[in-house]
Amino acid sequence: MPDHMDFFDQVYEVTKRIPPGRVTTYGAIASCLGSPQAARTVGWAMNVSHLQPGFVPAHRVVNRIGLLTGKHHFRHPGLMQELLESEGIIVIDDRVRDFAGLFWDPCKELI
């Protein structure tokens, strides 16, 4: 990962690489970028991800137990779940089913 990119850019680069139908977590992204305690900042990056050029699949990022904590920040609540379900992911009570099986580890798969 080039070091001239700031943290947000790196977050977006990683997020764009999440395959459809898979999910990852805020913490995993932060950890992968060398700041294991910056999970919160990753959340903030997602919050303004719509300002980025290109499509940032923010709906594929959930919290560490597979909960859709960011759903209220989409155009309408429920959109996050709809996007996930359109990729074949089952969501029950705001939680990704088979989260462990669908988890995509950015560090492991990256570049």
Next chain:
DNA sequence: AGCCTGACCTAGG
């Protein structure tokens, strides 16, 4: 400039 907040997470008591 300083303080508060937030789509988080981990460690320690």
Next chain:
DNA sequence: TCCTAGGCCAGGC
């Protein structure tokens, strides 16, 4: 096992 504090980066006031 629950609760707390601390760390991360930005933005709003």
